[in-house]
Amino acid sequence: MSVKKGRQTYVNDRGVYIRETAAIVGPREKAGPLGDCFDEVRPEDWGEKTWEKAEAKFICAAFHKLMGKTDRKTEDIDCVLAGDLMNQCTASSIGLKDSNAPYLGLFGACSTIAEGMCIASFLINSGGMDNVVCMASSNFCSAEKTYRTPVEQGGQRPPTSQWTVTAAGGLWLSSEPGGPEITSVTVGRIVDFNITDSNNMGAAMAPAAADTIMTHMSDLNRTPDYYDAVITGDLGITGSGILREITGLSESVHMDCGAMIFDPVKQRTNSGGSGCGCGTAVLSCCFYPKLIRGEMKKILFVATGALMSPVSVMQSESISGIAHAVAIEI
Amino acid sequence: MDHDLNGLTKEKYAAVADRHSAGSNVVKNCALAFVSGGLICIIAQLFYDLITCSAASHIFGEIDEESGKTLTVMFMVFLGVLLTALNVYDEIGRVAGAGTIVPITGFANSITSPAMEYKSEGFILGVGSQMFRVAGPVIVYGTAASVTAGFIYYLIR
Structure with a gap:
């Protein structure tokens, strides 16, 4: 259970x-x-x-x-x-x-x-x-x-848009033992801070990531130092800056898959990568091997989503954010 | 709302988000639009001069000013369509911005790109119904504005 x-x-x-x-x-x-x-x-x-x-x-x-x-x-x-x-x-x-x-x-x-x-x-x-x-x-x-x-x-x-x-x-x-273990999960709330610019999803999602991370820490009585890395899904460069400011997470602990996957200057991807595949691919092929190799022992993976549709944007609804956290330890 | 992100209000958050959200470089974008838009106009002018010059009349026959203008517009639309079909117009547009949107090549691009995109949904419900999804509003409100302007002109004339 x-x-x-x-x-x-x-x-x-x-x-x-x-x-x-x-x-x-x-x-x-x-x-x-x-x-x-x-x-x-x-x-x-x-x-x-x-x-x-x-x-x-x-x-x-x-x-x-x-x-x-x-x-x-x-x-x-x-x-x-x-x-x-x-x-x-x-x-x-x-x-x-x-x-x-x-x-x-x-x-x-x-x-x-x-x-x-x-x-x-x-x-x-x-x-x-x-x-x-x-x-x-x-x-x-x-x-x-x-x-x-x-x-x-x-x-x-x-510049705030993502690719x-x-x-x-x-x-x-x-359930069969072997490899990194998911020790706990935090189901996120829908968080809306009234961002309406669909070209700035980092700003729309950052409060949701902050809410989930802070809730996770207080629910388990932990501080971010417990983890080798707190990894967000696709806040991009803009959203990562916002998250660090509103949570006080340091750059040494926080990483973002969207900010990591592209070279923003050479590849002209502005604020970075986004999409369901972004966090999935980076967790699967970058962080999972690090856990297996023992380079990291405890990570908190927080995938972030912007809950909008083309219709909701056209109807000028604000863009709600959501984030769920998964604690992975080996 | 009970999200207490250390007492962060929507107003305070808007200020934080603004500070981190880099704005577009207006001066650079305007300069690029000026140059690229100007280049498109130079191409059109060159084409016009070429087909209406006396040397060309030996090949195409005499082309008067009106026909020359029409042919130039047709050529520029063709150029926009061709570059869109060759997957390069969007690459130019990423740099040139309004410089490639405002001229008639941009209009051609705005019709060709959805036509290409929605071909997968068939020629009726895909290409036919979607190709004006970007240009449609321009045509609708352009027509409405010209009718309104014409009516006002009729009243005050």
């Missing part, structure tokens, strides 16, 4: 272990500072006629890549939790339809992977499930089409 601590945090009673991870990225991600970490690189359209098919292919291939790294068959997987940014989780449902695994579709914007890991922890702690796969994906072109303008339309991006990461990744979580 998960044991509740404080307001929003649950400590795993039954061990939940991250047994294996995998991520496939696009060429821009490969060219970035973390390029060598990722398992596989494929073009953004991957030879498909539509962006939707391409992203579905990414998530399908990432699933098979992950399964290929394990000694398990798809039949051993009790459930796949997956989500993406495309209308009604198009990529996940198309990409995983032939996987033959029980499926729960999620939408938590860019926080989807942490949402999946929270739910997977509960499912495994319930005693009912033993092997759960958490996945998330995003694709630059499909995200532009869903949220912004057609890919080929010319125009400038403001959607093309990546699909997954983590195999199991």
Whole structure:
């Protein structure tokens, strides 16, 4: 059973272990500072006629890549939790339809992977499930089409804007001991500080990350020093600066996957990377190996999401943020 | 709302967010728009001068001023469409900004890019219904504004 601590945090009673991870990225991600970490690189359209098919292919291939790294068959997987940014989780449902695994579709914007890991922890702690796969994906072109303008339309991006990461990744979580353990999770609240600029998602999400991190620390009576790193999903450079100011987190403890994945000057990505695939790929291929190698022992992974839709933006609704925290220790 | 981020109010947060959110470099963007927009106009002028000069009349025949202007506009629209189809107009636009949006090449780009994007949804519900999603408002309100202006002109004439 998960044991509740404080307001929003649950400590795993039954061990939940991250047994294996995998991520496939696009060429821009490969060219970035973390390029060598990722398992596989494929073009953004991957030879498909539509962006939707391409992203579905990414998530399908990432699933098979992950399964290929394990000694398990798809039949051993009790459930796949997956989500993406495309209308009604198009990529996940198309990409995983032939996987033959029980499926729960999620939408938590860019926080989807942490949402999946929270739910997977509960499912495994319930005693009912033993092997759960958490996945998330995003694709630059499909995200532009869903949220912004057609890919080929010319125009400038403001410095606070972020570049959607093309990546699909997954983590195999199991009750069977081995590898880094998810010791606790904090389910985030929806936090809205009245940001309406959809080109400044870092500012929209930073208060949610701050709220979840501070709640996690107070629920478990910890300070950020307990962790080797507090890793946010995709606040970017702008959002990271804001988070550090409002929480007092130091640069030595806080890292952000969105700020790490691209070289903002050389790759002209402004505030950094974003998207469901950003935190997923960086956690899977950068931080997971660090934990395995013993370079890090305790991390708090906080994936952040901007809960907006094209319609809510057009109707001038403010952009709410959400963040879920997953404590991983080895 | 009970989110007590150390007593952070929305007003205080707006100030913090503003401080961290770098603004666009207006001077640089204006300069780039000026140069790139000017370059597009130079290309159009060169084309116009070329097709209307006396040497060209031996090839194309005599082209009067009106026809020359129309042909120039058609050429610039073609150029915008071609560069969009070759996936380069957006790259130029990322640097040039308004310099590539305001001229008629930008108008061509705004129609071609959704047409390309939504081809995957078919020629009727995709290309047909989506290609004016960016240019449509310009056409609607441009027409409405010209009708209004014409009506006012009729009254005060």
